[in-house]
Amino acid sequence: GAVVSQHPSRVICKSGTSVKIECRSLDFQATTMFWYRQFPKQSLMLMATSNEGSKATYEQGVEKDKFLINHASLTLSTLTVTSAHPEDSSFYICSARDPRSGYSYEQYFGPGTRLTVT
């Protein structure tokens, strides 16, 4: 089955620094990946859709300059949180569509990355 990995699984950084989170599709090529954010005891909120070879599409209210997304290859998308602040602390989850899936909309999720900004 389709497997999506994320690295790192957890990261602690100081306020003002930037941190990069990687999302990889391990056994398939993903032209589209998604980045979600989940606050404690809340639902997953779609932040942006990452398209290979083109600019990401951000959801309303998500700062493009703060959350930089790069989808440079068919198996890798990265999310960089720039100038991180404590309010950016959250659980970030990526997902990807497997074009081999019989149902084209199905998304496969990574294990998530816990970001803590001190």
Added chain:
Amino acid sequence: AQRVTQPEKLLSVFKGAPVELKCNYSYSGSPELFWYVQYSRQRLQLLLRHISRESIKGFTADLNKGETSFHLKKPFAQEEDSAMYYCALQTGANNLFFGTGTRLTVIP
């Protein structure tokens, strides 16, 4: 605007008892609905989708357009069903909206 509501944050049932996790949606178009599950220390994974009309791990969910509901049901809960369950609404190729989730605990 689209919306997914899961009214119960927590649900506890005894092993062998029936379980129903509620999900209501709001969407003006034709909905595509899913149930996702997240077991302890595992990633989110698809449990079932309404268009397949399938039963997975004994769970079923029927789309009721009149009541705008997509409740998840299982006649006899098992301990291994304890997990976080999310109802999700797909409104387009890239738009998947999640409910707030229900944590199901099956008591032995």
